[in-house]
Amino acid sequence: MQKIGKQTIKFDTPPTILETACIVGPKEANGPLAKFFDQCLDDEFWGESTWEKAESKIIKETVNTLISKSGISPAEIDYCFAGDLLNQCISSSFGLRDSNVPYFGIFGACSTFVEGLSLAAIFAEGFANNVLCATSSHFCSAEKQFRFPLELGNQRPPTAQWTVTGAGSAIVTKEGNGPFITYITPGKIVDMGIKDANSMGAAMAPAALDTLITHFKDTGRKPSYYDVIVTGDLGYIGKEILSDLAKQEGFDIKQNYDDCGVLIFDKEQQDTHSGGSGCACCGSVFSGYFFNQLRNKKIKNILLIATGALMNATSSQQGESIPGIAHAISIEL
């Protein structure tokens, strides 16, 4: 590994994403990507008594599915990285408490999946054989925690996004035949003063822009190098903002750019206003859809930029703005 440019890390012997897995909720099951997910749930509780317990079960079973699909035994997993949106990341710690694998808790809000994938790749090139990463989110537990009780039936503004119920996970392995993780560009915190907790796309787009441009400058690549550039959960509004800002900076990404929050729900049939969001948005769309596209050689590379809003309910109530972050990872055949 080596640091190149301002903040990008280049892998000398790129680790392989051995396998991915994802489980999603009922709304995601009715979306256009349903056939790419490993399992779709019928309801938001999955037999549990609370949404938090359901979310823990989703991440736990996603990891079990992942290990089963990967063909390696749990004992062969050296380390894991996990995090989620619940206070103190309890979905991950409760979901993985029986895993018996050394555990690093991470918090990047909705950027957590790529943060985990990045750290897993660094461990794999450095000293580990197999490293697991996982993340989850849940519409009901997130609404309850960040906004209003669901029972209130509160009206959602047009800029609002719909937190994806589900989990995404991956195993990164030292030696393999790809898809390979070739570069990561960890992001800086960028806060442009947006204070509306119902306008996350706008709050996170400047962070995505900073990481996107830094990635291209550090690597010398152009947007056209990638078959797909995809952000985690900027949604319809944030996607427009990022496209426009990037063009102003001389990086035209309109041809090959999309957003997981735009892809996961049907705009007409499933009105979610500005699209999907949450750790599981990027996590499940990559683990389900894009990993499949790579494996079946429908695309040969992807720049995945997961975006996160690093606020909480208290900071919004105290009048604070929303710091954004975005981590980018380059995955190639």
Add this chain to the structure above:
Amino acid sequence: MQKIGKQTIKFDTPPTILETACIVGPKEANGPLAKFFDQCLDDEFWGESTWEKAESKIIKETVNTLISKSGISPAEIDYCFAGDLLNQCISSSFGLRDSNVPYFGIFGACSTFVEGLSLAAIFAEGFANNVLCATSSHFCSAEKQFRFPLELGNQRPPTAQWTVTGAGSAIVTKEGNGPFITYITPGKIVDMGIKDANSMGAAMAPAALDTLITHFKDTGRKPSYYDVIVTGDLGYIGKEILSDLAKQEGFDIKQNYDDCGVLIFDKEQQDTHSGGSGCACCGSVFSGYFFNQLRNKKIKNILLIATGALMNATSSQQGESIPGIAHAISIEL
């Protein structure tokens, strides 16, 4: 770097802890370690309007102090790791949002300082020159969030610990003259079914035991190898439990073992019941006291085991037990 034994990472060219810094609150300023802290605050607000804003300011100013003491410029810091106890780790993200350094959010509850130090060391040996880690906690924001409103004047049971107000931080650098980070033993989640959120020491001690024993088995070292073995915040009760459990397993640590939560407050003059806790307990006691002891060659090595309880207020209300974790790092001259 290489993985040895079950889960320990050995550094081939051990990175150096270049510098540390810490700022603490008024209660800590009246404790026995006051003279080792870089700054002691007169009150819990530090001129801010809320405890959360005060905590963010503490971590921000701790990092500023650290950079100033280190003699390197902020632009020379390649990456940073930070996390804290507030929901969605907002103390760290708000405190460091202006730092302009690529940011990895981590969450290990009170084990966060050693988790950050570990990841910083891995980055430094791998590809980075200078990596920063920081953590904070605040008595008032923690009580409000995890337990009861302070205004309630609630009675604390004898097993309760006192969350340290403060922040600890360190810069890990690729080349230097020590103190060197030679081994890390990242911990697994261990949950023995303890459900009392006012008995954290008991909940975390089994995780500390697991990591302690694994460290000795993986490295072939014995407890007597270390001048000091110190846990993060087991407090008086957890310290007793760990000592006893370790002895039962054939590792007698009574001679050289202590706990940051026991050290930071005076048992008689400052009755905190079972001692200190919080991310800043281990963070400030290491950054202040033990780093000073190493630098002045009063000790030649230390095994620092930070402990964390990976629960939240909702999980306790839902009747869940408390998963514990402990990460160990070996620091030597």
